[in-house]
Amino acid sequence: MSNSSLTVGVLALQGAFARHSEALERLGVDTIEVRTPAHLAEVDALVLPGGESTTMSKLLDSQGLRDPLAERLDAGMGVFGTCAGMILLATDVSDGRADQQSFGALDIGVRRNGYGRQIDSFEADIPVDGLDGPFRAVFIRAPVVERLGDGVEVLASVEGIPVLCRSAAGAPVLVASFHPELTDDDRLHQLFLDQLA
Amino acid sequence: MAENTHGTVRVKRGLAEMLKGGVIMDVVNAEQAKIAEDAGATAVMALERVPADIRRDGGVSRMSDPDMINGIQEVCTIPVMAKARIGHFVEAQILQALGVDYIDESEVLTPADETHHIDKFAFDVPFVCGATNLGEALRRISEGACMIRSKGEAGTGDVVQAVRHLRSIIGDMKKIGQADEAELFEWAKQLRAPLPLVQEIAETGKLPVPMFCAGGLATPADAALAMQLGAEAVFVGSGIFKSDDPAPRAKAIVEATTNFMDADILAKVSRGLGAPMTGINMDEVNHGGTRFEDRGW
Numbered sequence: 129m130s131n132s133s134l135t136v137g138v139l140a141l142q143g144a145f146a147r148h149s150e151a152l153e154r155l156g157v158d159t160i161e162v163r164t165p166a167h168l169a170e171v172d173a174l175v176l177p178g179g180e181s182t183t184m185s186k187l188l189d190s191q192g193l194r195d196p197l198a199e200r201l202d203a204g205m206g207v208f209g210t211c212a213g214m215i216l217l218a219t220d221v222s223d224g225r226a227d228q229q230s231f232g233a234l235d236i237g238v239r240r241n242g243y244g245r246q247i248d249s250f251e252a253d254i255p256v257d258g259l260d261g262p263f264r265a266v267f268i269r270a271p272v273v274e275r276l277g278d279g280v281e282v283l284a285s286v287e288g289i290p291v292l293c294r295s296a297a298g299a300p301v302l303v304a305s306f307h308p309e310l311t312d313d314d315r316l317h318q319l320f321l322d323q324l325a
Numbered sequence: 326m327a328e329n330t331h332g333t334v335r336v337k338r339g340l341a342e343m344l345k346g347g348v349i350m351d352v353v354n355a356e357q358a359k360i361a362e363d364a365g366a367t368a369v370m371a372l373e374r375v376p377a378d379i380r381r382d383g384g385v386s387r388m389s390d391p392d393m394i395n396g397i398q399e400v401c402t403i404p405v406m407a408k409a410r411i412g413h414f415v416e417a418q419i420l421q422a423l424g425v426d427y428i429d430e431s432e433v434l435t436p437a438d439e440t441h442h443i444d445k446f447a448f449d450v451p452f453v454c455g456a457t458n459l460g461e462a463l464r465r466i467s468e469g470a471c472m473i474r475s476k477g478e479a480g481t482g483d484v485v486q487a488v489r490h491l492r493s494i495i496g497d498m499k500k501i502g503q504a505d506e507a508e509l510f511e512w513a514k515q516l517r518a519p520l521p522l523v524q525e526i527a528e529t530g531k532l533p534v535p536m537f538c539a540g541g542l543a544t545p546a547d548a549a550l551a552m553q554l555g556a557e558a559v560f561v562g563s564g565i566f567k568s569d570d571p572a573p574r575a576k577a578i579v580e581a582t583t584n585f586m587d588a589d590i591l592a593k594v595s596r597g598l599g600a601p602m603t604g605i606n607m608d609e610v611n612h613g614g615t616r617f618e619d620r621g622w
Binding site: 140141142143144145146147163178179180182183186187190191211212223224225240241244245246247248249250251252253266267268269286307310311 | 345
């Protein structure tokens with residue numbers, strides 16, 4: 129499947145959604161900003177961007193998006209979540225808010241802000257399985273993956289902690305605790321498109 | 326072994342990218358911080374008094390007590406920002422030591438230096454600064470600011486200055502986009518701004534850092550107005566906790582900021598919010614009041 133035959137939505141409730149759209153468009157993909165169930169119905173796959181997961185979680189409810197999105201994920205729609213997006217796709221979340229709900233699209237457990245406050249945010253060159261040469265990964269108040277379930281493949285780790293994971297089989301799910309949308313390196317977005325194909 | 330690098334420009338500007346499309350709310354205690362987070366704020370600004378009270382009380386306004394900032398950090402899972410006085414780099418050092426996520430070098434506090442702003446490159450924590458025009462924005466960026474907020478006039482509940490400043494900044498960026506190479510030298514001179522930043526705007530059409538709006542926003546419609554004019558997120562200060570019923574107003578402003586182009590949703594969220602802050606209009610401020618926006622050089 130060539131990139132141009134896909135329409136990929138970017139959840140645009142809050143956060144760095146525009147940067148994801150730019151990356152996907154550089155790869156020749158049609159993108160839609162998703163704010164309503166009607167937008168969601170038009171997309172073949174979805175990106176959940178970085179931002180504040182608590183804010184996005186509340187807006188998923190007020191926009192009436194939570195149930196339609198859960199249904200699309202159950203039906204096997206491909207999804208790529210970065211940072212807050214990873215939190216929303218995880219099975220369990222610690223240090224979040226009691227009322228914060230995640231979709232459980234990938235069986236991982238994450239700790240919100242697990243690396244600490246902004247002063248602890250960092251960037252690093254990391255090797256990624258399947259990519260030639262390192263990827264510059266930017267971690268902003270990033271979540272820490274604390275538990276990996278069955279069927280989760282780790283593509284990159286930093287200091288022993290998984291930072292890039294995907295579903296080994298079944299519905300295509302890719303999650304990163306860092307922000308590929310903050311660099312001009314589109315290889316992880318292409319990796320996601322390849323996973324969809 | 327890869328090195329982890331902290332405090333880079335990309336890491337500092339990165340947090341501002343994550344706050345886009347959201348609402349940053351002024352709070353003066355842990356209880357208000359909870360209300361803000363419950364309403365869907367992307368961050369809170371911890372300060373002793375909201376700008377409306379600073380305006381009313383007068384006197385010298387300074388960095389908040391560390392106990393108060395820590396108290397807010399303890400109840401919040403979202404980023405906590407705090408204000409330092411213009412030029413007061415020691416207040417900024419203290420705020421960095423407290424682990425605040427963003428420092429606002431703010432005209433709402435009484436300036437500590439009448440000539441110099443803080444050298445913001447000297448810090449690993451990122452800074453946001455206010456601006457009334459493009460030149461001021463570019464000077465702050467050249468000092469290391471990683472987010473710009475149009476100043477408006479804080480503590481008034483009058484949106485007119487926020488609109489004026491946004492239109493000024495964005496209008497000049499549009500004109501620079503039309504200028505030829507030779508004219509960019511004159512733009513840099515007129516704006517009292519570094520030429521490379523002016524050249525970058527000519528190329529990209531936007532600031533190199535996220536641009537948010539602050540100062541005088543009090544209603545969901547105000548927030549959507551700022552977003553339609555080109556702001557990438559909004560700060561709401563006195564507008565929430567000086568209103569009759571802060572929690573629903575805060576939630577409505579969050580929803581208005583996400584749906585800023587959708588008038589049907591804006592109409593829905595604007596209903597039944599009770600009275601907004603009474604406010605003080607700019608004519609009154611100009612006759613005997615303090616114009617915070619004039620602070621900063």
